[in-house]
Amino acid sequence: MPAVLSDFTGKLIDAGRLEMLQPVGAGTYGEVYLTIDHHAPTSSGPVRRAIKVVQKAGPSKHDTQRQRREFAIHQLVSGVPGVQPLLEVHEDDAHFYLVSDYRDCDLFHLIHEGVTFEDNDERIRSVFVQILDAVHGCHQKKVYHRDLKPENILCTADGEEVFVADFGMATPVARSYTHGHGTQSYMSPECIGSGAPSGPYSTKHADIWALGLILVNLIAGGRRPWGEATLDDPDFRQFTEDDQYLEREYGISSGAADLLKRIFRMNPTTRPSIAQIRSNVLRLDTFFAEFEEDFALDGEEVDDTPDHSEGVSTPVDVPVPPIDISNFMGHPRPLLLPAAKRNFDDDFASAVIERLQTLDSDFQ
Known part of the structure; x- marks a missing residue:
């Protein structure tokens, strides 16, 4: 269920730089507001942004630290073409405010x-x-x-x-x-x-x-x-x-x-x-x-028999084999990858943890 949040219409963030105008969408973990960035450099007037308001997970530091790690993961890919960039993160006692570009x-x-x-x-x-x-x-x-x-x-x-x-x-x-x-x-x-x-x-x-x-x-x-x-x-x-x-x-x-x-x-x-x-x-x-x-049009079946009338063999597509469900749910062989760990998994995990800890400090 979508989080039940207060109305943030008119709220100012970052010393009045960001002005939240109206809600434009809601999700499981927050509500999105159309926002104006009054200080963004532009020759055509204020720049539209989107702010997603996320309620803090709980009173403990561990709960909010987990949320900060989620934001840090997003920032890791914000420079990837085709990814909606997370531009800034602001917070108060009860909420995080995630700032991104506005999309239609x-x-x-x-x-x-x-x-x-x-x-x-x-x-x-x-x-x-x-x-x-x-x-x-x-x-x-x-x-x-x-x-x-x-x-x-x-x-x-x-x-x-x-x-x-x-x-x-x-x-x-x-x-x-x-x-x-x-x-x-x-x-x-x-x-x-x-x-x-x-x-x-x-x-x-x-x-x-x-x-x-x-x-x-x-x-x-x-x-x-x-x-x-x-x-x-x-x-x-x-x-x-x-x-x-x-x-x-x-x-x-x-x-x-x-x-x-x-x-x-x-x-x-x-x-x-x-x-x-x-x-x-x-x-x-x-x-x-x-x-x-089309299948069974007007009660007729499609005739896909190869035409050899001109003496040229027409290639026939190789049929897709039936889907094998012998290892599906309820059967002896599970659909899971081997649980064995490999060395590069440990190396990667260490690198990620180090990167996330660095990014965590940016939110403090």
Whole structure:
């Protein structure tokens, strides 16, 4: 549930430099206000900013220190192209005030307007590649988002530029034992952790799963293929059993569906890398099912028999193999990465802790 906060309209921050004008959005952990920066250097008048008001977690220093580490993680990737930068953090006795650039809307609202991406291959390609590049840049800095979804991607009003935002669930840990972080319908099966033995999951591969769901959203006008990635969900079960589920139910082209099926592999380590996804997206002719790809039109089945009438053999696409759920929830082999630690994990953890401690001191 969204945090219940006071009305901060008209509040001044940093000796009156920042003036909070009106609320423009709310999330689980805070409320966002349109803000004017009266001192920003510009020739066209005051600069618009966004301030997210976050209530402090508790009375103990440990609680607020954890929140400061979350902000520090965001600042680690603020210079990555396509990431919404966290410009400043202010605080008083009860709240933090996170200052960032103002964006017109988020991708969720843009998708549900139904105009910008409908039958627009190039707009989908442009936006999704921007998202891929931003997430890849975060991963290169060892930051894993864990809550990728259209609501957490800000954009310009025309949808030409997008920015990954809201790093409240982000982690520098490549393998996490903390299951259930994120938004249920965008979580990968191993991240949900329901019915599986406890063990680490790859936060990078969980992000890749969520990227696949964002692509479905872009193609299908905001429709999500399932409520949660467990076999208790009838839509997800249908996906695991029906090789043509995405094409038939969501009007997705066979090429895009093939890519999505690889992203939604049950074994996290066999999912394609972000670089591989990017390459595939750039090569796709279309994300939308063409007329001849429609299934059971007017009661007729599509005849995909190769035509050899001209003496030329027409290549036939190799069918995508059925999804293997033999190692899925409730079966002997869990979908978890080996728990064995490697030396570079310890080196990386030490580097991150040192960096976070340095950044923590900046908030004092």
